Every structure is written in C-alpha cells, then in structure tokens.
C-alpha cells in the first residue's frame with residue numbers, strides 16, 4: 801500500500817517537473833518572438849536614445865528602450881510653421897510639432913519610471929486605442945500606434961513579454977508638453 805502511494809507520488813512529481821520544463825521553452829520562444837517584433841517594428845528607433853558611433857548616429861544599446869534621457873532637458877521647441885513642420889532631438893527621443901512636444905516613453909520593466917507596473921491588458925489597450933495607458937490622454941506623434949493597432953493579440957502579447965524581460969533602467973521621461981499658444 802505504502803509502496804503504491806510512493807509510486808504515485810513519484811509519478812505526480814515527475815509529471816509536474818515535465819510540465820514546468822515544457823513551459824520554460826514556451827516562454828523563451830514567446831520572448832524571442834517579441835524581440836523579433838520589436839526589432840522589425842523599429843521600437844529602438846525612438847525609444848532607445850541615439851549616440852554618435854564610428855559610422856554615424858546609432859541607438860545606444862546600453863540604454864536600450866529606456867526612452868528620452870531624464871538629464872537631457874530640452875530648450876523651448878521651434879515654432880511649428882512653414883514647410884518644416886516638426887523637429888527632433890539628436891537622441892531621436894523628443895519630438896516637437898503641432899502636437900506640442902512628445903518624449904519617447906521608458907519601455908523597460910522599471911516599476912517607477914517604466915512599464916514594470918503595466919499589465920499586458922493595459923499595454924495592448926494603449927497600442928490599440930492610442931490612449932495613454934489605454935484610457936487617458938491621446939498618445940502623440942510620432943508614436944505609430946495607428947500602424948501597430950493592427951498587430952495580432954499574439955504579437956502584442958509577445959512584445960509585452962519581451963519588454964518585461966529586458967534589463968530595467970531607471971529613467972524618468974518628462975511629461976508631454978501641450979502646443980504653445982498660436983504666435
């Protein structure tokens with residue numbers, strides 16, 4: 801009797817071990833898919849600050865996806881008029897135009913300054929609705945949420961999983977600035 805109990809316990813343990821071992825590669829595959837999507841959807845173009853490299857400007861991957869650097873305080877933006885309608889910072893993380901000034905968000909999993917406290921639902925809702933955290937103010941240009949909203953749930957869920965897996969960077973991105981009064 802005791803032997804049978806031991807045998808079934810052993811079986812139970814091995815089943816549990818096998819299923820958690822199966823879950824790990826699945827999670828890794830999802831993160832790898834998310835990484836691929838982030839690369840081809842160019843999130844680093846705006847969310848990783850650019851620096852001057854040997855072959856010209858390039859994203860500074862030591863600050864990967866951490867958004868507009870908090871210590872880089874921008875002077876007043878040029879007025880949005882004429883054929884040159886918008887301007888961008890050297891880091892490609894701050895953008896001025898008829899919408900005011902927008903700063904690329906910190907997408908790393910830091911809880912205070914990044915997406916650490918965001919649920920997957922909030923993330924998907926933000927990209928689909930074009931609203932801050934899926935329900936607040938409109939998300940400003942040039943964040944291309946209108947293109948990303950058509951991504952599948954599977955793709956957006958993988959992007960979220962990848963973003964939660966990257967190194968957290970503490971970087972408080974400034975609030976967006978409203979357009980100046982017409983001059």
Ligand code: HEC
Pocket residue numbers: 837838841842843844845846847893895902903904905907923926931932933934938939940941942943944948959976
């Ligand atoms: C062309 C530049 C650009 C690209 C490319 C870009 N973003 Fe953004 N993103 C921005 C800017 C600028 C903001 C800040 C907008 C604002 O404050 O209204 C932003 C904001 C966000 C936010 C915060 C939304 C909120 O609720 O406040 C998230 C999340 C985000 N981007 C995710 C992504 C992801 C994921 C990708 C790639 C799939 C990406 N972005 C690609 C420029 C970009």
